[in-house]
Amino acid sequence: MLDIISSWGLPLWAVTLIRALVYLLGVLAFVFLNAIYLIYLERKISAYMQQRLGPNRVGPRGIFQSVVDAVKLLCKEDIIPREADKWVFLVAPIVIFIPAIMVYVIIPFGPGMIAADLNIGIFYFLAVASTTTIAILMGGWAGNNKYSLLGAMRTVAQMVSYEIPLVFSILGVVMLAGSLKTSDIVAAQKEIWFILLQPVAFLIYFIAATAEVNRGPFDLVEGEQEIIAGPFTEFTAMRYALFYLSEYTNLLSVSALAVTLFLGGWQGPWLPPWLWFIIKVYIMILLFMWVKWTFPRIRIDHLLQFNWKFLLPLSLVNILGTGIGIKVYQVLITGGW
Amino acid sequence: MNPNTSLVTEEITLNMGPQHPSTHGVYRAVLTLDGEKVVGVENVIGYLHRGIEKLAEDRTYTQFIPYTDRLDYLAAMLNNLGYVQAVEKLMGIEVPERAEYLRIIMAELSRIASHYVMLASMALDLSGWTAWFIPFRDRERILDLFEMVCGSRLTLSYMRIGGVAADVPPEFVPALKSFLAELPRGLEEFNGLITNNEIFKARCQGVGRIDLETALAYGITGPNLRACGLPFDLRKVKPYGIYDRFDFEVPIRHNGDTYDRFVIRVLEIEQSARIIEQALRDLPEGPVMAKVPRVIKPPQGEVYHQIEGAKGILGFYVVSDGSPKPYRVHIHSPSFVNLGAFPVMAKGGTIQDAVAILASIDIVLGEVDR
Numbered sequence: 109m110l111d112i113i114s115s116w117g118l119p120l121w122a123v124t125l126i127r128a129l130v131y132l133l134g135v136l137a138f139v140f141l142n143a144i145y146l147i148y149l150e151r152k153i154s155a156y157m158q159q160r161l162g163p164n165r166v167g168p169r170g171i172f173q174s175v176v177d178a179v180k181l182l183c184k185e186d187i188i189p190r191e192a193d194k195w196v197f198l199v200a201p202i203v204i205f206i207p208a209i210m211v212y213v214i215i216p217f218g219p220g221m222i223a224a225d226l227n228i229g230i231f232y233f234l235a236v237a238s239t240t241t242i243a244i245l246m247g248g249w250a251g252n253n254k255y256s257l258l259g260a261m262r263t264v265a266q267m268v269s270y271e272i273p274l275v276f277s278i279l280g281v282v283m284l285a286g287s288l289k290t291s292d293i294v295a296a297q298k299e300i301w302f303i304l305l306q307p308v309a310f311l312i313y314f315i316a317a318t319a320e321v322n323r324g325p326f327d328l329v330e331g332e333q334e335i336i337a338g339p340f341t342e343f344t345a346m347r348y349a350l351f352y353l354s355e356y357t358n359l360l361s362v363s364a365l366a367v368t369l370f371l372g373g374w375q376g377p378w379l380p381p382w383l384w385f386i387i388k389v390y391i392m393i394l395l396f397m398w399v400k401w402t403f404p405r406i407r408i409d410h411l412l413q414f415n416w417k418f419l420l421p422l423s424l425v426n427i428l429g430t431g432i433g434i435k436v437y438q439v440l441i442t443g444g445w
Numbered sequence: 446m447n448p449n450t451s452l453v454t455e456e457i458t459l460n461m462g463p464q465h466p467s468t469h470g471v472y473r474a475v476l477t478l479d480g481e482k483v484v485g486v487e488n489v490i491g492y493l494h495r496g497i498e499k500l501a502e503d504r505t506y507t508q509f510i511p512y513t514d515r516l517d518y519l520a521a522m523l524n525n526l527g528y529v530q531a532v533e534k535l536m537g538i539e540v541p542e543r544a545e546y547l548r549i550i551m552a553e554l555s556r557i558a559s560h561y562v563m564l565a566s567m568a569l570d571l572s573g574w575t576a577w578f579i580p581f582r583d584r585e586r587i588l589d590l591f592e593m594v595c596g597s598r599l600t601l602s603y604m605r606i607g608g609v610a611a612d613v614p615p616e617f618v619p620a621l622k623s624f625l626a627e628l629p630r631g632l633e634e635f636n637g638l639i640t641n642n643e644i645f646k647a648r649c650q651g652v653g654r655i656d657l658e659t660a661l662a663y664g665i666t667g668p669n670l671r672a673c674g675l676p677f678d679l680r681k682v683k684p685y686g687i688y689d690r691f692d693f694e695v696p697i698r699h700n701g702d703t704y705d706r707f708v709i710r711v712l713e714i715e716q717s718a719r720i721i722e723q724a725l726r727d728l729p730e731g732p733v734m735a736k737v738p739r740v741i742k743p744p745q746g747e748v749y750h751q752i753e754g755a756k757g758i759l760g761f762y763v764v765s766d767g768s769p770k771p772y773r774v775h776i777h778s779p780s781f782v783n784l785g786a787f788p789v790m791a792k793g794g795t796i797q798d799a800v801a802i803l804a805s806i807d808i809v810l811g812e813v814d815r
Contacts, residue, residue, distance in 0.1 A: 158578040254459050258481070258796070325644055327572065328797070336466065402638070404645050405572035407797050408481055 131223040135212045143356040146393065147174040150356075153394070154401045184345035189252055192342065197250035201343065201350035204243035207236045208357040214290050215364045218374045218381040222291060229290040230278055233365060234271070237320070240358070241267045244329065244339050247351065251342030259338025262408060263329045266319055269415045270326075274316035276423035280309040280430040281369045294373030303370040308426045310370050312419060314395070317362040319411075321355065324400035328408060363392035456484055459796075463492050467570045467800045470810030474787070474799070481795045486788035490781075493814040501774035506532050506606060506741040509774065514600035516776060517812040519562050520755040522548075522555035522591075525604035530685060531750035531761040532606045535743040543731040544608035545687045549724045550621070551594070551603060553717040557628075558587045559755035560710040560717075567707060567804035568639045571648055576639040583631040586624045593617050606741055608734035621725065628718050632711060640711060649704035653790040653802035656701060663786040667757025667779050668709045669806060673701035679753035690727075691720050703798075706805040740769050756780050756807055778812040 118126075148163065148171060155162025163170035188197060214229040216222040226232050241264060248260020282288055284305060285296040296302075303310045319326040330338040340351045367373060367388040374381035406414070461467075461474040468474065471492035477485035497516065501509050513528045514521040526548060533540065540548075561580035568576035588598040594613050595603040603610050639645050655665075657673045670677055678695040680688040696712035698705035743765040751760040757779025764773040783806050790806075791799040 154574065158575050159582065160578070254457055258459075261480075325572075401575050403573070404568065404576070404639065404642065404648065405797075406644050407648055408795060410647050 135209065135223060138217075139209060139212060139357055139360065142360050143353050144174045144178070146356045146360065147177070147352075149393070150397055153397050157398075157401050178349065181345055181349040186345045186347070187342075189342055191252040193250040193252065196246050197342075200243055200246040200250055201347040201354075203246060204240055204354045205350050205357070207239045207243075208354045208361065210236050211361045212364070215361070216290050216294055216368060216373055217385055221374075221382065225289060225291050227287075227289050230282060230288045230293070230369075233361075234275055234278070237358075237361070238267070238271055240354075247343065248339030251339070253342050255336050256339050256341050259329050259341075263322070263339060265408065266322070266326065266329060266411060269412055270316045270319035270419075273312050273415065273419040273423045274320060276420070276427060277306075277309040277312040277316060278369060280306045280423075280426050283427070283430050283434060290368050290373075294368060294375065297372040297375065301370065301372040306370070306426070306430065308422065309430075310366075312423050312426065313366060313370070315419065317366065318396060318399065319415075321358040321362055323355075323359060323396060325403040325406045326411065327400075328405055328411070359393065359396060360389070363389045363396065366392050454479065461799070468803065469566065469808055470813075472808070472810055472813070474803070476791075476796065476799065478796065481797075483791050483794055483796060483799050486791045486799070488784055488787060490784070490810075490813050493810040495815065497815045498774055498776060501771055503770065505769045506743070506771060509771070510604065510606075511600065511602045514602055515811055516778065516815060517559070517754060517756060517759070517780070517809045518599055519809055520555040520559035521599065521601040522551040522603060523559075523752065523754045523759065525602065526552050526686075527750060527752040527754065527759045527761045528763075529604045529606050530752065531748055531763050532741065532743060534750050535746060535748040535763060535765055536606070536737075536741070538607050538735055538737055540608055540735055541732045542729045543612075544733045544735070546724050546728045547609050547613065547733060548604060548686060549688070549691070550721050550728075551591075551601075551609075553720045553724075554587050554590065554621075556755045557714050557717050558584050560714050561587075563710055563804070563807040564635065564639075564707065567801070568645075570800050570804045571645060573639050573642075573645070576635065579631060579635045579638065583628065586620075586627075590617065590620055590624065593620065605734060607737035608732070612733045618725065618728075621721070625718055625722060625725075628714070632714065636711065640708065646704060648797070648801055649707060649805070650700075650702060652703045652794060652798045653805065654700065654702045655786060655790050659789065660701065660786065663789070664782045665757070665786055666782065667754065668713060669706055669757065669783055669786075671696065672698045672705035672709050674699040679751060679758055683751070685750070685752055691723050693717075693719050703801050703805040706807075710807075742767065742769050751777070754779055756809065756812065757783055776812075776815055778815065780806075780808040780810075780812040784808050784813055 151173070152162040152170075163173035166172045166176050188194065211233050213223045214226055214232055216225075244263040244267075245260045248256040248258075248263065250256075281293065281302050284302060285293040287293065287296075293302075318324045322329045330340060340348060343351060364385075367385065371388045371392070374385040376384035379387075456477050456479050459476045459478055461476055463471045463473050473489035473492070475487040475489060476483055495515075497512050500512060504512070510525060510528065513524040516524045561584040565577045565580040565584075591601055591603075592598050594617060595601050595610060655673060657675060660670055660673045661675075665673075666677070674697060676695050676697050679685070680693075681695055693716045696709050696716065698709055743763075745765055745767045747762070747764040749760060749762045751758050753759075758777070759779055760777030762773075762775040762777070763771055766772040787803060787806060790802045794802070
């Protein structure tokens with residue numbers, strides 16, 4: 109595509125700018141369309157798991173439900189509590205949404221379909237995704253509400269703790285691929301997907317990712333039955349919509365990363381690569397949703413104990429095993445140290 | 446002030462206010478928290494007080510029966526039963542056999558329905574969304590049975606002083622048999638999903654423990670007391686009605702924690718199903734209402750009658766002055782008494798534990814506040 113634009117005879121900076129804009133619009137379109145669909149999908153899947161129907165009135169089989177909900181949220185009154193920390197309150201929803209979008213830059217949707225093939229790819233993803241913690245902490249503090257504060261405290265504990273097994277589980281994959289670049293990782297899975305070489309890492313990634321996006325059994329940040337809506341309690345209308353959208357955007361991004369790291373990215377026979385990518389992403393999303401609607405919520409001290417006493421040692425053992433495995437493989441292939 | 450570091454900390458007071466997703470009704474708990482740990486609890490009740498006991502003084506004995514439905518509205522038949530048996534004791538009325546058996550069937554169905562709600566709500570409070578639907582799906586069949594019999598699903602007013610309001614329609618017995626046949630399957634599904642779930646057990650075992658002496662000191666009765674190890678079930682210890690003719694077990698657990706209170710109710714559902722099967726088998730023909738005067742005028746005197754309600758011992762104290770309206774009715778509600786032990790159970794746990802403990806005590810605000 110770069111050649112098509114440069115053949116128009118524009119200066120280099122214009123070409124780069126146009127390319128960036130095209131990718132930006134593409135990523136935004138992908139994220140928004142999928143997030144809107146995911147909200148509907150979650151409601152339908154949870155409904156069918158609970159022997160009921162879910163949304164089925166608005167549009168054929170209820171597919172326009174999320175659109176109508178978005179319109180409703182736009183029309184709601186925007187309340188800012190009198191004692192709220194105003195600047196932080198206004199900025200928190202924006203701060204949470206920007207990293208959620210930024211991480212899509214390094215996701216390969218197909219061969220060559222990647223916004224910026226950074227050579228620190230995975231590292232960039234993890235660094236940007238961890239700034240979400242600050243945003244939730246801002247949201248919890250700004251509302252001037254004890255429930256929000258409790259939720260914010262839980263966020264910090266949970267998200268910071270679970271980042272470490274997440275990183276270590278990805279480290280195993282990076283060791284196998286020998287590079288942080290996402291396109292290299294996908295290329296390294298040509299013969300065999302990493303989920304078969306690193307099953308333990310996949311499980312750890314799955315659990316840590318569920319905790320990172322505050323889903324499933326680890327949703328005590330937003331523990332509805334205990335602290336109402338946690339850090340999001342005081343936000344209304346579009347601010348709440350941004351928080352809510354960012355949750356689904358995060359879900360989509362960790363699923364996309366899982367596909368890139370473990371399920372072979374966009375590779376697959378017959379069908380176009382981007383279609384394979386979408387299919388695999390949705391398989392991951394279905395797994396996440398399945399887990400969420402089955403299990404009850406875990407308690408905060410069990411959560412932290414599980415992380416530090418079980419998940420982290422397990423991920424370290426996995427790295428050790430991977431290292432030994434790589435060396436053994438090298439010895440077998442080359443026949444010498 | 447945290448003694449381990451020089452960090453200055455403060456305790457915060459949090460209202461688990463009258464509007465809260467998990468307080469099972471309009472009830473307020475003022476929690477004093479040290480971070481996530483609960484340091485003190487204060488019960489604030491009265492949000493649902495409707496003056497039922499005062500209203501009783503202005504209604505005839507039969508007119509008061511619908512008011513008893515609204516006490517523990519999840520187990521309306523049991524409230525009806527306690528009240529009409531109290532008045533029958535006062536008047537010395539003997540209830541026909543068929544009515545007694547029908548009363549047993551309805552009372553045990555009501556107990557099962559109430560336990561279903563407790564199991565589902567407790568699972569929901571711990572965020573087991575899917576688990577909520579299974580008991581409620583099965584409870585719908587019980588409510589359909591009630592609708593068949595008396596026209597309403599929740600506030601039933603089926604019992605009368607001297608018997609029951611009307612005989613059951615012919616489609617009732619087959620429907621009841623099919624419900625009983627499918628009950629074990631529903632419980633198995635629920636147990637597989639929640640009762641034996643690792644996370645659920647970790648959330649509930651060892652949480653909110655209360656020992657037997659403290660429980661007795663607080664006057665706790667019902668499944669909560671049986672979870673502490675004392676096999677006290679009024680249907681066995683002081684049988685009322687015709688409960689002494691039935692063969693059933695009283696489930697006991699010994700830890701007195703949240704998990705035991707939960708499991709006991711699962712087991713009690715199975716035992717209630719046993720009682721209903723036996724009652725169906727032995728159901729005789731005959732009238733469903735004794736010969737009582739049109740205007741119920743008990744002789745002057747007082748009576749206190751207790752039954753084993755779904756939440757504990759439900760007692761009705763009726764004082765009559767010879768007129769068609771009672772002089773005083775006092776209701777000893779188990780939820781009110783059990784709630785008194787909530788502070789001692791919740792202290793030392795986290796907020797999440799407090800939510801689980803409150804769900805396991807199984808209160809109904811209609812009964813607590815009357």
